[in-house]
Amino acid sequence: MGTGDTGPFDNDTAADFANALDDAEPEAREPLIRGVLVRTIDATGYLTEAEEAVAAAALIAAQCPEGGPVDTPYGPGTAVPLFPSDVRALADEALARIARDEDGPASNWVDPEEWKQWRAILMRLRTVLAPPPPSIALFEIQT
Numbered sequence: 001m002g003t004g005d006t007g008p009f010d011n012d013t014a015a016d017f018a019n020a021l022d023d024a025e026p027e028a029r030e031p032l033i034r035g036v037l038v039r040t041i042d043a044t045g046y047l048t049e050a051e052e053a054v055a056a057a058a059l060i061a062a063q064c065p066e067g068g069p070v071d072t073p074y075g076p077g078t079a080v081p082l083f084p085s086d087v088r089a090l091a092d093e094a095l096a097r098i099a100r101d102e103d104g105p106a107s108n109w110v111d112p113e114e115w116k117q118w119r120a121i122l123m124r125l126r127t128v129l130a131p132p133p134p135s136i137a138l139f140e141i142q143t
Contacts, residue, residue, distance in 0.1 A: 006117040008058035008125070009074040013051035018076045030081045033059065037090040041097055050098045054122065057091035061128040064088065092129040095122055 009018055017036070021029050033056040040053040047053075059080050061067040070076075099122050 006114055006121060007072055007074075008055045008121065009070065009072045011051050014055035015074040017052040017055050018074060021076045021080065022078045026078075026081065030083060030087070033080070033083070034087055034090065037087070037094040040094040041090065043097070047098060047101050050101070053091075053094040053098060054125070057095050057125050057129060059083075060088055060091040061125050064128050067128045088129055092126055095126050095129070098122065099126070 009015055021032060024032055036049050036052045036056050040047055040049050043049075055075075058070055059076070060083050062070050063083055099119070
């Protein structure tokens with residue numbers, strides 16, 4: 001991973017993923033994002049697409065009410081589609097998988113402070129992406 005900074009698109013692999021999204025036809029962008037998330041969730045061993053999955057999750061989080069815009073020159077220059085709700089859950093699951101991987105992207109950080117910043121970004125994305133808990137009535141009111 002060519003790390004430049006701690007943001008979701010601040011490495012060479014994620015920037016290349018953004019370029020691939022820009023080069024793809026509009027109808028192919030959501031399948032590209034879905035695919036990288038599913039492959040990350042299903043991966044065994046080394047997570048070869050972790051950087052792309054973090055970038056994809058950031059794009060999905062940007063569409064959530066609590067999410068912020070992807071504001072980086074390394075992100076996609078073209079609009080991404082409005083994602084269906086199931087992609088949000090996939091993004092959260094992929095980030096959980098990445099966060100659990102001791103030998104994955106986290107091992108690339110030399111500076112412990114940068115690693116902490118990157119990990120905080122993952123956790124913030126997960127907070128935005130986590131589906132709200134279902135509301136359950138604690139008791140029924142009879143009228």
